Amino acid sequence: MQALVTSLNEKQNCLSYSSDTILIDGVWQGAKRTMDITNAFDGELIQRVACADVNHVELAISSACKAFKANQNQASHERALLLKTAASKITARLEEFALTIAVETGKPIVAARKEVTRCVNTLNLSAEEATRLTGETVKFDSFSGGENRIGYYEHVPLGVIVAITPFNDPLNLAAHKLGPALAAGNSVILKPSQQAPLSALKLVEVLIESGLPTGQVNVLTGYAKDFGDQLVASKHVAMVTYTGGEASAEIIAKNAGIKKLAMELGANSPVIVMDDCDLDKAVESCVSGSYWAVGQNCIGVQRIYIEQGIYQQFKRKFIEQTERLKVGDQCLDKTDVGPMINENEAIRIENWVNEAVKNGANLLVGGKREGACYHPSALDNVAIDEKLVCQEAFGPVVSLFPFSNLEQTIAQANDVDFSIHGAIFTSNINTAMQVSKQLDVAGVMVNDSSDYRLDAMPFGGAKRGSMGREGVKFAIKEMTQTKVFCMNLDS
Numbered sequence: 001m002q003a004l005v006t007s008l009n010e011k012q013n014c015l016s017y018s019s020d021t022i023l024i025d026g027v028w029q030g031a032k033r034t035m036d037i038t039n040a041f042d043g044e045l046i047q048r049v050a051c052a053d054v055n056h057v058e059l060a061i062s063s064a065c066k067a068f069k070a071n072q073n074q075a076s077h078e079r080a081l082l083l084k085t086a087a088s089k090i091t092a093r094l095e096e097f098a099l100t101i102a103v104e105t106g107k108p109i110v111a112a113r114k115e116v117t118r119c120v121n122t123l124n125l126s127a128e129e130a131t132r133l134t135g136e137t138v139k140f141d142s143f144s145g146g147e148n149r150i151g152y153y154e155h156v157p158l159g160v161i162v163a164i165t166p167f168n169d170p171l172n173l174a175a176h177k178l179g180p181a182l183a184a185g186n187s188v189i190l191k192p193s194q195q196a197p198l199s200a201l202k203l204v205e206v207l208i209e210s211g212l213p214t215g216q217v218n219v220l221t222g223y224a225k226d227f228g229d230q231l232v233a234s235k236h237v238a239m240v241t242y243t244g245g246e247a248s249a250e251i252i253a254k255n256a257g258i259k260k261l262a263m264e265l266g267a268n269s270p271v272i273v274m275d276d277c278d279l280d281k282a283v284e285s286c287v288s289g290s291y292w293a294v295g296q297n298c299i300g301v302q303r304i305y306i307e308q309g310i311y312q313q314f315k316r317k318f319i320e321q322t323e324r325l326k327v328g329d330q331c332l333d334k335t336d337v338g339p340m341i342n343e344n345e346a347i348r349i350e351n352w353v354n355e356a357v358k359n360g361a362n363l364l365v366g367g368k369r370e371g372a373c374y375h376p377s378a379l380d381n382v383a384i385d386e387k388l389v390c391q392e393a394f395g396p397v398v399s400l401f402p403f404s405n406l407e408q409t410i411a412q413a414n415d416v417d418f419s420i421h422g423a424i425f426t427s428n429i430n431t432a433m434q435v436s437k438q439l440d441v442a443g444v445m446v447n448d449s450s451d452y453r454l455d456a457m458p459f460g461g462a463k464r465g466s467m468g469r470e471g472v473k474f475a476i477k478e479m480t481q482t483k484v485f486c487m488n489l490d491s
Contacts, residue, residue, distance in 0.1 A: 025063035026214035040339040051222030067215030083127035085210035106339035126179030151486035157185035159238035167196035180475035262468030267420035269450035270413035277425035289449030295396035339372035349395035
């Protein structure tokens, strides 16, 4: 695969590069069909990508199985060196990676740079955990008959892992699957987002440059509908790790059969703002959490519940800060909100907002679409059965609600099918602890936006979305199994 755009100047003159984007057994290759990856802001062609088919699936699985057998007992320090080397190379090419993220997703370049630094951290964490993956001794004499036995358990790799990644964090979420899988000794077949595969391809290129054994990572680009069922159904695949929407998750679960599944299926994040909070900090954090990465963030702020006494102040300050956000070309440093992944998604958000307004909601700010760009928007007086409230919006729009009864508000905050994070702003530790216990989420951020995430912490869904955990240390445990060694000293 040839190099992608490497500078802001080159972005202005994007060309169509080789479509050899399928990687099998260490060889980049093309396919009969291709698909175009374009810049959502201006429609410019970035690259043509090969579309894999079921024949590629068979070859990729064969390569991954062979690589696993050859490398499953590789020394942990060698796995760690590979990942550390890759992290160093990405650091040296930060702007190149950031620009690739920006042009293929619409994510503003400032946010894209942060994603690259997080990817580097993810790979370094994976390198560290590769050498910390230890078991424990087992006290066999804890039960009668085991007095003369000694032993231990260790964590061993599962085998071939299928990793399916989304468009919104195309580099770091690929790293969150590849890093732990390789650290544990697995081989991987990566299916990057069909909408934004280029950052993940560059990551794999760097891993190869860093010494990745042939076949330990294979890549299938293209449309999941063409080959996804056969890929996840293979009995040679030990695990499928997927980040994306519920509809695709149900298809994967139906076809995967008896194997391990890890899924992160999105959320609808609530934030509770108490009247004893630092108001300016709460507003600033909620604005950032609502519109960071164009709102295409599974833990982004979607519903804000503000205590009645400070509601008008909060709303006024929130509108003022939102109106100052710059919308436009994601590759410019001055841009705060770029285009959504495509114009259809911007139209969807536009329709949801218009529908809510038609049904009585107040549009406080935004509500304007220009192509794939949807201006950051906020509403209040939104009915709880509106799509903006009860479904994952995944766009730059947020709903504000005043409240006076905290218990009722917590119940409303919990009234969704999927959740990951929630947040509360308060200066009262007792209130913070009460809300943290009662919010039905997998993580509670206190005096922070719901979209705060450290790549070392456990991360995943609650309720219907609770299927495994990411976060490097925890993902590695998901991608291994225990193996017991027991010796009878009587023999």
